[in-house]
Amino acid sequence: MAALAAVALVPVRAPAAEELPGFVRAWGQVHLPLEERVEATRTAALELGLRNVEPGARALLVNPPRGTSRFDAARMAVRLAPDLPAAHMALARALWVDELSPFAGTAAAVDAVLALGRNLEASLWLHAAAGYAAALALAAGSIFFLGLLVFGVARGAAHDLGDRLSTQTPPASRAAFLASVLLLPAALGEGVLGLCLGLLVVLGAYGTRRMWISAAVAVLLLTGSLHGLFDQSARALVALEADIVALAAHTAEHGLATPMHLARLERAAETDPLAARALATGMKRTGDLEGADARYAALLQDEPDDPVLLNNAANVRLALGDTDGAIAMYRSALGRHPSATTWFNLSQAWGVALNVIELDAALAEAQALDPGLVQDLSSIQERAVHFVADVTAPSDLLRGRLLAAGDSRGAAIAMARPVAPGRLGRDPLTTVAALAAALALGIGLQSRFRPSQECSRCGALVCPRCHGAAASRGVCEACDRLLNRKEGTDPTLRSRHAEQLARREARLARLGFVAALLVPGVAPLRRGRVFLALLACVAAATVIAFAGPVGRLAPDPLAAGGAGDLIFVGVSLLAVSVYVGVVAHSLLRREGA
Amino acid sequence: MSALRGNLCDFGIAEVFQLIGQQRKTGVLEIDRDGQRVELSFDGGAVVMAEPVTAVPDGALADLLLRCGMLTRDVIVELQQEAATSLRRLSAIVREHGALEAAPLARIEDLLTQETIFQVLAWSDGSFAFTAREVEHDREGRLLAAEQILMDGLRMVDEWKTFADQVPSEKTVFQRTGRLEDWDAVREGSGAHLDRAKRVFQLVDGRLSVRRVIDLARLGTFEVTRILAELRRAGLVEPLDPSQVPEPKAPPVLEARRPRARDTLAAVLPLLLLASLAVTVLPAAQGRDAEAGYVLKGAPLARARSAYETEGVRKALEAYQFSNGRWPDSLDELVSDGFLEASALTPSAGRPYYYRRWEDAAVLLAPRH
Numbered sequence: 001m002a003a004l005a006a007v008a009l010v011p012v013r014a015p016a017a018e019e020l021p022g023f024v025r026a027w028g029q030v031h032l033p034l035e036e037r038v039e040a041t042r043t044a045a046l047e048l049g050l051r052n053v054e055p056g057a058r059a060l061l062v063n064p065p066r067g068t069s070r071f072d073a074a075r076m077a078v079r080l081a082p083d084l085p086a087a088h089m090a091l092a093r094a095l096w097v098d099e100l101s102p103f104a105g106t107a108a109a110v111d112a113v114l115a116l117g118r119n120l121e122a123s124l125w126l127h128a129a130a131g132y133a134a135a136l137a138l139a140a141g142s143i144f145f146l147g148l149l150v151f152g153v154a155r156g157a158a159h160d161l162g163d164r165l166s167t168q169t170p171p172a173s174r175a176a177f178l179a180s181v182l183l184l185p186a187a188l189g190e191g192v193l194g195l196c197l198g199l200l201v202v203l204g205a206y207g208t209r210r211m212w213i214s215a216a217v218a219v220l221l222l223t224g225s226l227h228g229l230f231d232q233s234a235r236a237l238v239a240l241e242a243d244i245v246a247l248a249a250h251t252a253e254h255g256l257a258t259p260m261h262l263a264r265l266e267r268a269a270e271t272d273p274l275a276a277r278a279l280a281t282g283m284k285r286t287g288d289l290e291g292a293d294a295r296y297a298a299l300l301q302d303e304p305d306d307p308v309l310l311n312n313a314a315n316v317r318l319a320l321g322d323t324d325g326a327i328a329m330y331r332s333a334l335g336r337h338p339s340a341t342t343w344f345n346l347s348q349a350w351g352v353a354l355n356v357i358e359l360d361a362a363l364a365e366a367q368a369l370d371p372g373l374v375q376d377l378s379s380i381q382e383r384a385v386h387f388v389a390d391v392t393a394p395s396d397l398l399r400g401r402l403l404a405a406g407d408s409r410g411a412a413i414a415m416a417r418p419v420a421p422g423r424l425g426r427d428p429l430t431t432v433a434a435l436a437a438a439l440a441l442g443i444g445l446q447s448r449f450r451p452s453q454e455c456s457r458c459g460a461l462v463c464p465r466c467h468g469a470a471a472s473r474g475v476c477e478a479c480d481r482l483l484n485r486k487e488g489t490d491p492t493l494r495s496r497h498a499e500q501l502a503r504r505e506a507r508l509a510r511l512g513f514v515a516a517l518l519v520p521g522v523a524p525l526r527r528g529r530v531f532l533a534l535l536a537c538v539a540a541a542t543v544i545a546f547a548g549p550v551g552r553l554a555p556d557p558l559a560a561g562g563a564g565d566l567i568f569v570g571v572s573l574l575a576v577s578v579y580v581g582v583v584a585h586s587l588l589r590r591e592g593a
Numbered sequence: 594m595s596a597l598r599g600n601l602c603d604f605g606i607a608e609v610f611q612l613i614g615q616q617r618k619t620g621v622l623e624i625d626r627d628g629q630r631v632e633l634s635f636d637g638g639a640v641v642m643a644e645p646v647t648a649v650p651d652g653a654l655a656d657l658l659l660r661c662g663m664l665t666r667d668v669i670v671e672l673q674q675e676a677a678t679s680l681r682r683l684s685a686i687v688r689e690h691g692a693l694e695a696a697p698l699a700r701i702e703d704l705l706t707q708e709t710i711f712q713v714l715a716w717s718d719g720s721f722a723f724t725a726r727e728v729e730h731d732r733e734g735r736l737l738a739a740e741q742i743l744m745d746g747l748r749m750v751d752e753w754k755t756f757a758d759q760v761p762s763e764k765t766v767f768q769r770t771g772r773l774e775d776w777d778a779v780r781e782g783s784g785a786h787l788d789r790a791k792r793v794f795q796l797v798d799g800r801l802s803v804r805r806v807i808d809l810a811r812l813g814t815f816e817v818t819r820i821l822a823e824l825r826r827a828g829l830v831e832p833l834d835p836s837q838v839p840e841p842k843a844p845p846v847l848e849a850r851r852p853r854a855r856d857t858l859a860a861v862l863p864l865l866l867l868a869s870l871a872v873t874v875l876p877a878a879q880g881r882d883a884e885a886g887y888v889l890k891g892a893p894l895a896r897a898r899s900a901y902e903t904e905g906v907r908k909a910l911e912a913y914q915f916s917n918g919r920w921p922d923s924l925d926e927l928v929s930d931g932f933l934e935a936s937a938l939t940p941s942a943g944r945p946y947y948y949r950r951w952e953d954a955a956v957l958l959a960p961r962h
Binding site for chain 1: 621632634650677678679680681682685726727728729853855856858859860861862863864866867870892893894896897898900901902904905907908909911912913914915916917918930931932937
């Protein structure tokens, strides 16, 4: 046990049968037909203000009672936990595969995706995983783009750099020298970000104005991924262990609190409104109406405009017999946020006050907002006269608190470390400043020397120091004479050079087509469209990050189910379509040209 | 587009020459045999120039100029680079720079043409293609009709068979075994042939190979070989036993000049730098943790990931309890009943979960990272 620590704890003590929440007792009625059992469980949960009974839904999905089809099990799982994306996705799968209803299946899949935002664990997991994959995509795409641009000018850069050693330096040594200079910052501990410094200097010295702008955009994307998306992902990643009080409140709101959770809430209630709110809800559920009323009164002093608090406090007031006070609170809550549940509760209050006209009006408002919910609540009301429902705190509130609570700096640094292990990656300002300075240094160098480049016709290296005037025209001496200055040249040699150019053109067309298909960004770059090339690189990296295992930062805590995969596959397909579109557009324009 | 193309097996080189000569064609004849390409330029049926096609334009002429000792290697390389980049003939560049007078240069060009034609006439297979086009040259008055060259060439090929056996190979080294003055041909004869024989005899020194003698005599392979054969028959020269031949001096070839120390350093240093970066510094850099100014305690990513893993196991336990009305005896039951995949029971920390159940309670603990 010494090596173990209480990182996570499940119920240390199951409640005795008489203490069990109503929905748990309802679920335990195994003699009932499944549909009745599910409805009884759901009704009992709604009586406690619970919209979701997730354990029951998961039990149905994994281990449905004998004789229950996958479709029925999934349908009833959705009924039990409408905010559980995994349940919606199971229903979608059953509709697609078993019921052969593609449209209904698609609608269920859309519901699953929408439910991701309502489920705390699923939304945190998606936030962490998708943020991480997006950060990887942006970082990898930007770096690859910079590398691709530099690859195009590397020959000239290697030549010029090699000239610093000796004009007789062989090409392989020139390339090694350039590689060494580029890798030096990386070797000194700055990692890939250090390599980017060198790439940006080379780009500044050898690039065009459009290349500079696109490189600056790539720098912003890289910085955004390192210091924005990784940070966001890290916040969500550590959220599940960030705030034990908030998590206890979340468990209590779902009716699954253990004595350990309640003890945590008791300790924190004096200073933590979230704990006090959860305790108030728990008191009401256990019948301690005076205690709950006192808690709500205290909470409303601090947050008088919270519609959830107002609704739940009004419920307690109504139970205590203060009908007028309850009606005033319901109206106050509705004035801030119209809710079907609150309208229904108001109608019940008017019923207690024997005001049928107002009752009908309020019920109509509730039905206009959510007829399904009103039907559910009305069915309960048939058994429990003047039943009113609590409203659970919106998951946004809890999610915001969990995201803000944790110390995510360590996780964010660990995420960014493969790219930026050194001092340059410490904060966004340092990163941007260093990368911008590298680009500016390169741009400054360009005005101080005449860089070598490849002949636009034959690809031969044209160096101003070695080849003189023709270099300024962007073509080598031979091509310049072939095209512009034929006097004194030999027709046979001209003819031979022209044949070489034609063969090179044909070879480049073949190789270029293959490279355009296989290497992201090459197709637009061949047309000189650098921004499309950046888009293609990022799109390709997005496909790899979202479709492959590399982007899966953490396992789904049995909440998102296939909805998470759907999001990841959807993003991948979107990226694939963008990539294909960019490549096709580039190739077609090339053909046309 | 070629006006005439075919195979030398079907249409011999002599017939091709005759056709071009009789029709007084102007253009370029390319002959290809086993990867060897030769180019012959014609102007009105007369041969302007013939030379092997090399990777670098005028490479054969440059090679011959070097082997004949007309120009040094550095000069030729420099002129050749200029010729390649300016699409002009090497001969024009040589004249322009004054590296050679026009007359000796023309003799070398004629020698190259003669050697090439002599080589081509011996070919009985290969492909040819004639392209009619303008041929620019400055050799008016020095052109030979194709038929004339053909006749001379065929005669040389026939004669070659009569003396070639006297000269075993181009690597053979001859030594003098008599005096030139004792040779009947010298005592009786005179004229150009005798001058050429004297030039060849002077080059026979027991060290130079036949190839070097041919190059330095500047008379062509046919002529030098014939003279050597005559001298051998007259008993004035004899081939040396190969075991007695000192290591012959390699003929000059066109290569890059010998690098200086700085060039060598420039070639080797970057490679060493890159290798040292790859071998030593990069792995060390990967191991640094505190460079970012934030000391990472433990494994924050794995710890956070573990929270999600544990949450998944917790939810599976709850679902199992709802499904079966009891907690499982062990976590393996979650796997066997389909609530979890087996991999989920192996946390990223590497050690297993701690799980205990009692009658109505259960505890799950996750290993710390």
